[in-house]
Amino acid sequence: MKLNQLRYIVEVTRRGLNVSAAAEALYTSQPGVSKQIRLLEDELGVPIFERSGKHFTGLTPAGRSLVEIAERILTETQNITAVAEEFSDQQKGSLSIATTHTQARHALPSAVEAFRRRYPDVTLHFHQGTPVQIAEMATAGEVDFAIATEALEHYDDLVMLPCYRWNRSIIVPQGHPLCDEQPLTLAAIARHPLVTYVFGFTGRSRLDEAFRAEGLSPEVVFTATDSEVIKTYVQLGLGVGIMASMAFEPERDHGLVALDASHLFATSTTRIGFRRNAYLRGYMLAFIEMFAPHLNAERVQSVLDSRHPEERERLMAALESAMTAVG
Secondary structure, X not given: OOHHHHHHHHHHHHOOOOHHHHHHHOOOOHHHHHHHHHHHHHHHOOOOEEEEOOEEEEEOHHHHHHXXXXXXXXXXXXXXXXXXXXXXXXXXXXXXXXXXXXXXXHXXXXXXXXXXXXXXXXXXXXXXXXXXXXXXXXXXXXXXXXXXXXXXXXXXXXXXXXXXXXXXXXXXXXXXXXXXXXXXXXXXXXXXXXXXXXXXXXXXXXXXXXXXXXXXXXXXXXXXXXXHHHHHHHHXXXXXXXEEHHXXXXXXXXXXXXXXXXXXXXXXXEEEEEEOOOOOOHHHHHXXXXXXXXXXXXXXXXXXXXXXXXXXXXXXXXXXXHOEXXX
């Protein structure tokens, strides 16, 4: 049995049983992957994958158990390497982060700047995607951290720590009728076409819930994943923008006004997620604290060391209480 064989069965499973896609992700050949899987099945004496002709159609009962074990083995193998690197040189390594445009553009720059000053020999890799893509990259071990507002809570393999709370602003051109609405209401906003985030991005679900609770069905005429795009189309007169308050920059967003809407929508929480059994190197813990100061190494380690659900709930509640609000 070889580690590469375990990597192959795990990657084929992650790629929806597509051997060619798995081979491409692993920088090897499709025939090589198929051959090694067959050799592993012969050695174990049980089939791992169900087949129809030459195609995999599913995991056998034995295969499901074997893939779970293989995933744990591969994670621990990565942890062994990480421990060795930590003790050989604590200042060198790499850190990969998957996140959304809003987080990368508006929430992370100060933490990244501080991190680079302290760890100039650690290479940073950023990956942007949808919240689901981000969570899946972290679950698969393709990145060290996932940072997002949506989707992370649906992945049991991830530890999710609360980083900060934020809310929304209404973005309109200067002189827009909503500037004179006192107080600003959802009903007044719903009279105008809306420009906002794609569903599943940057707390969009909280926005929809608020209108629904008031019995309102506003006309959403344009959606985007990027707050800069939202502001562009508000400037063009397409509609009223609703986006994260932190994404509005008065010194750059000339001709636009941000109207506080924190009284209209429930706050959202941005979280950082990483694999439950991952070994976090010292600089990784340092990055978490630079991004969310209440998440110091001691608190993070306490969550990782907790074994009972009640204890984890207590620790997480304490972290929620310690969070700050942004924007």
